[in-house]
Amino acid sequence: MDAIAAHDAFSPFSAEHDELRASVRQFVERELVPNVDAWERDTFPNEVFTKMAANGFLGLKYPTEYGGEGGDFLHEAVLAEELGRCGSGGLAAGIGAHIEIATPPIWKFGTEDQKQRYLVPAITGEKIAALAITEPEAGSDVASVRTRATRVDGGWTVSGEKLYITNGVRADFYVTAVKTTDEGGHGGMSFLIIDQQDxxxxxxxxxxxxxxxxxxxxxxxxxFVPEENLLGELDGAFKLIMANFQWERLSMSLGTVASMEWAFEKTLAFARERHAFGRPIGSFQTIRHDLADLMTTIHTSRCLTYDALRRFAAGQDATQQVTMAKLVTQRAAVNVADVCVQIHGGAGYMREYGIERMYRDARLGPIGGGTDEIMREILGRSLGV
Ligand SMILES: Cc1cc2nc3c(=O)[nH]c(=O)nc-3n(C[C@H](O)[C@H](O)[C@H](O)COP(=O)(O)OP(=O)(O)OC[C@H]3O[C@@H](n4cnc5c(N)ncnc54)[C@H](O)[C@@H]3O)c2cc1C
Structure with a gap:
């Protein structure tokens, strides 16, 4: 944000968002950054959610009647960017899974009763949410979900296995994709809100x-899942799952651009301070050119992401732009992290500098939330070929 001023011309944010950014940044620097090394060893504590809630950060885009802040996607975009600067992809992901992927379906498709029972306590941080779609035999191919909900008196019983679920152990409830009929393909899939239980x-x-x-x-x-925990239409979850991916991919892109910038700022400072052969390493043309390439990549990523954000926040169908942003930013971050490690030399390989963590964390980007190959499929198909 600070190192590359040119992006300001493209910024979709107003002065009000800048104020929010200042307060989120302060929170991140005070409450999160000092702990990321410790939390890397044993995951972050649940109290992060309640602390964030106390500042209103878990409900930025949600209506005030449910305890939210009454903002919109741009407010949450600010949060996604600032979390991208915390120096821990895992921490940002755990918070993001709660705010950006697990609770939005309840807000959009839930009944009033579901909003009271799940959205309200999720906004206060009393209940932690997870989104459970992926299974051992169903990742990219969401339609292959096998977890089965069987009708019983008063609801369903659910059996099956979900895999790679973020917040999976700590979750108080799972927004879960299940099969409610034996129909193959996209049909017969429903969303159930499943409470943590024995x-x-x-x-x-x-x-x-x-x-x-x-x-x-x-x-x-x-x-057991009671009748009243059916989220959205019975047998109609496939399109809800697809719709939910848009904000997931866009918020991933926003956070990733910010994390690239965070790494760039650290690397630029290092290149100025570190000396070799009697000169700052940044004065070697090869490193100067690397920095120029990093700056260009980050700016390109930001422009693409902000274009998608403007369209999405305006309620337009931004599927192509969101998909391109996800594809470009997630791969870019892997490459940016690699160059940043290289410029740091041996220090880049050490835990202390945080760059090696970014290198490992960034590798998830082209896989999670839909792989690069699936992004290309979506784009290719949108061309009618
Ligand atoms: C750390 C982590 C956290 C996650 N969090 C969650 C979560 O909270 N909730 C959740 O539901 N899921 C979560 N996931 C799952 C994630 O979304 C899936 O891993 C991802 O969608 C890929 O699915 P898969 O792992 O089954 O890979 P597969 O679908 O088996 O893909 C394997 C390879 O085949 C390629 N491939 C598949 N189909 C095609 C095709 N048609 N054309 C070309 N190539 C193809 C893929 O691109 C990939 O390279 C998480 C995953 C990880 C690693």
């Missing part, structure tokens, strides 16, 4: 990066 076993998974995030496999064994 019939659910959540097991943490070890992973390359995002160590601060709680990622789990979640097994349901005849978990």
């Amino acid at each position: 019939a659910i076993t959540a097991s943490p998974l070890e992973k390359m990066g995002w160590h601060a995030s709680d990622t789990a496999s979640v097994a349901f064994q005849d978990a």
